[in-house]
Amino acid sequence: MNFKDRYPVKRRSRYRENCTTFCSAFVLMYLLWGGTCQATTYAYVPNSGTDTLSVFRTSDNALVKTIAVGQGPYGAAVSQDGNYAYVTNMEDGTVSVINTSDNEVSDTVTVGISPMGIAADPDGQYVYVANNGDDTVSVISTEDDDENTVIATIQVGKNPYAIAVDPDSDYVYVTNNGDNTVSVISTSDDTATVTVGQGPLGVATDPDGDYVYVTNTLDNTVSVISIEGDNQDEDDDDEDEDDNRVVATVSVGNSPWGVAVVQNDDAVYVANSGDDTVSVISTSDRTVSSTLSVGDEPLGVAAPKNGDVVYVVNRSDETISVIDTSDDTIQTISTGEGTAPAALGDFIGGWAPEAPDGLTIEDTSDDSIELSWTDNSYDEMGFKIERREYYDDDDEFDQVAVVGSNVTSYTDGGLSSVTTYEYRIRAYNESSDSDYSDSVYDETDEDDSSSISCFIGATSADRHLKIPSGILLALLFFPISMAAGYGVRKIFFRDKSFFF
Template sequence: MQPTPRTTRLAEVPSPHRTTSIRFHKLAALAALPLSLVGCRHPGFPETPAGYREYAYVSNGGTNTVSVLDLVYLRSDRTLQVGSQPSALLANPVRNEIYVVNTQSGSISVIDALANNVVATIPVHRMPVSIDVDPTGHRAFVSNSGSNSISVLDLDQRREIAEVPAEQPGKAHLSPDSRSLVVPSQASGSVSIFAVGAIPQPGVLSSKEVPLSRRAHFTGCPGADSTVILPDSSKAFVACSSAHQVMALNLAAANASWSARQDPSLTTDRLLTMVEVGSTPIHLALKPDGGEVFVSNMNSDSISEIATQTNDVGGTYMIGTKPVSGIVSEDNSRLFVSNSGDDSIGLYSIDDGKLVSSLHTGSGPSSLAFSADEHLLLAVDAHSGDVSVIRTLSKLGPNLFTILPAGSGPNAIVTKVVSRQPRV
């Protein structure tokens, strides 16, 4: 039997990241490496099966485009024209589709990740700012901040099926059990929780279906923005970015659930506490196991660690200048934080409770994303218009590998492994 052919990523180049005084023009030169290097084998990179395809998608608010980056060969693949002022992205969990929120043009662009082209544009309403998709991949929820509403989309038909009132909605998040949609409002300093109706089987219409209805509303969270929901859907945490607190909320359990039978009070949405953190908590990062939330305190140059069972702060640690985003490894051991003020990624060891290294990037790192195997960490460099590619695993520890070009004003990134299975 012949061995399965393999594909390897771009060979590592001598990294200029040997000192902390490196200049950005040296980093940018990495992006111009000749493509003759592509495909060279390097023992430090994991092998991938023949035909394996994985891409990163970067929305560029300044050029109304999405940059497509090939994560197998680490090169720019193409640039797609989308709507005006793209500001958010989401990958469908079961389909080869990427959704682009076009804030200025009031629409959602649909990218076919298999062909990497725009195949549809779904009109929504004024100033959409976020999109979330249910785990089946059939339904989406779009926050229209300029229309004070939430659009419910049928992704099979690629159309809006309902519009529900919401007060200046921000970045909405659907709970893992698909029962609750948590919608912060940065402008009004409040958080609304919506009950999500049952999703009918594909092709089955129901006139009695109520796709979304407001269940609870909480005030007192100035600048309510970044939100995380625990894997068991029991709690939500919302960053009050104009203050120094994180709002902890109980999400109503189903009446017939085990937890509700043990404690009937859990069937009600309620405010649990306001957790004191640092100044300008701008982003929340949740451990995959749900045990802790890490808060990026932008104006305190620190992160706060919240234990989700007790809602207490376990510690606050200096991380870098103006931290704006974080992401936790799948094994729950490492937190990477983008520091927009000093052009670095801070690596924090969760087990050891300390900063272990600082990695230089392009200018103004912001949004972060892992490759599927977490061998690569991608950081959107908002000021320099590119993406820093960090090797997370190597003999010398995490290091900057290369920088790939994006467009003007990049602001969000998602990754997607392309499946050749038929659309569901």
């Protein structure tokens, strides 16, 4: 029995729901009194030299606060909802839990020996910790009744280092630095092992849940692992892109350490600690498209979900290189003397915008559907619109458009006639996406240019019928006298009229 079965998810308390309602009301009052709000994303950088956590605001790279945590802080992760940050303290075997509303430590959780990597479950149920000293992964529940409690300990490979969870929360990937493997923990089944390069260290999954990227620090490569079942064509007999196996190996700089996937840029950023560079891998062809010079001994690297910046933490010169992915320009900020920052993990996060509602189909034509919705957020960067054909239960939603902030309508064109489409939308800001709206569906109209119109009666004011042009051939063999006998007085086909 797996740990999800043994420890079922429980609903969050009414207290937390009430707090969310209160906060939303407060924001509304603030706006009504003339205030302004801006979506805020933060970088949480552990400083192993001072036993602190630095909190940087990504909009202006300002240091917001420095928080005292445990001994030897090393890895960091942020919950999907942005409410908590988690920091591994390598020297005292604990995880510090930071409430991001006030940036104070709200709890301390005892885990295994020498915890290093840490990752938060996208579903918001668990936090996973790689314990380098005892070859285990601690599973921490984040639900109310078991909040911040270790509910399971899983044996993995030798010297586990970094950890990542796929976007669907189906798999947990753990790099085992001591035996050149990656442990793949299925959250509903058993644990598998994938052999990668020498000295695997950093790990990251792509936002689409298709691939996992692993840095191999001893042979200067990145292993690309295909996630099970996500990439194989139904008509393709080639299984090389399936079953959590390595499908590519990419050469990068010296001693690669941290890795992050940038969604908007279709690129993977790899921090090379041995030559003070960042390798940028194009996901389309899995080649290094550029190499950027950064600070001294770059280790951790992370990027916000929807942003256009990458944070690279440089341990030896105690700086952060902030890369603008649009033009590869770099800004350098200091973490402070003696901080020795590391930042293993996805250490950037923030609050998601409020979900839109009231999604409505306003109008349809033979090749388009017009949508409208209510914008409930004050801090969105825009809205993502998704569509699928309604009657195909196996058909996944595809993103068909992105519109800007404060936009509340969209016309989806280029559709097939007489086809039912289903839509849903969500708001997004730099750090994350909102929940989805309720879905709506409707059918496009029939294409008038490919149909026959019949008027039954003496005038066009009488009963009107539309007949698909597919039966035109049959009508050609239908005697005119019989048509007249059935009351058909006039037939329109495209721009032609026929009288009886």
